[in-house]
Amino acid sequence: MRINLTSVYVDDQEKALRFYTDMLGFVKKTDVPTGEHRWLTVVSPEAPDGVELLLEPDAHPAAKAFKEALAGDGIPLTQFAVDDVAAEHDRLRGLGVLFTQEPVDMGPVATAVFDDTCGNLIQIAQYK
Template identity: 85%
Template sequence: MKIHLTSVYVDDQANALRFYTEVLGFVKKTDVPVGEYRWLTVVSPDQPDGVELLLEPDAHPAAKAFKEALVSDGIPLTQFAVDDIDAEHKRLKQLGVVFTQEPADMGAVITAVFDDTCGNLIQIAQPK
């Protein structure tokens, strides 16, 4: 068994696709209309056949409440690995990304947290 797909709840799929591709650097993998929404996934350009991230609409009331509670408590929804957190932090800040936690030493990793503009906090981490 292996992880094939995971998701983030987003409030606007078009905005999410722009942010996750143009800002974060992922590439679109799948884009299929499903009613008023889309089955919309992105992947790492380094692993085009790797784990897909589904940009899932947060239309269900529980999804909205879940996202709001996590953000209110400052808890990231998910984490992405980076090779050089200082370089990635600098690159993202130059693109206007808002960080709620600057890079911080957390023992075995260095982490930072940003707002994905879609209602989520996302953590990036670099193993030491």
């Protein structure tokens, strides 16, 4: 068994695609119409056959409530690994990404948290 796909709930798939590709550097892998929405995934360019991230519409009321509760409490929805938190923070900030937590060194890990513009907080982490 392995993890093949995970999701983030987004309020606008096209806006999410622009953010996750143009700002974060992911690459679109799958884009299939499914009626009102799309089966829209992105992957890391470093692992194009790796885990896919589904940019899933938050159309279900439970998804919206879940996102709002997490963001309201400052809790990231998910985490992405980076080689250097400080460098990635600086790169993303330079692109206009809003951080809710500046880089913090916590011993074996350093983290920072940003707003993905689609209703989620995302944590980046560098494992030392």
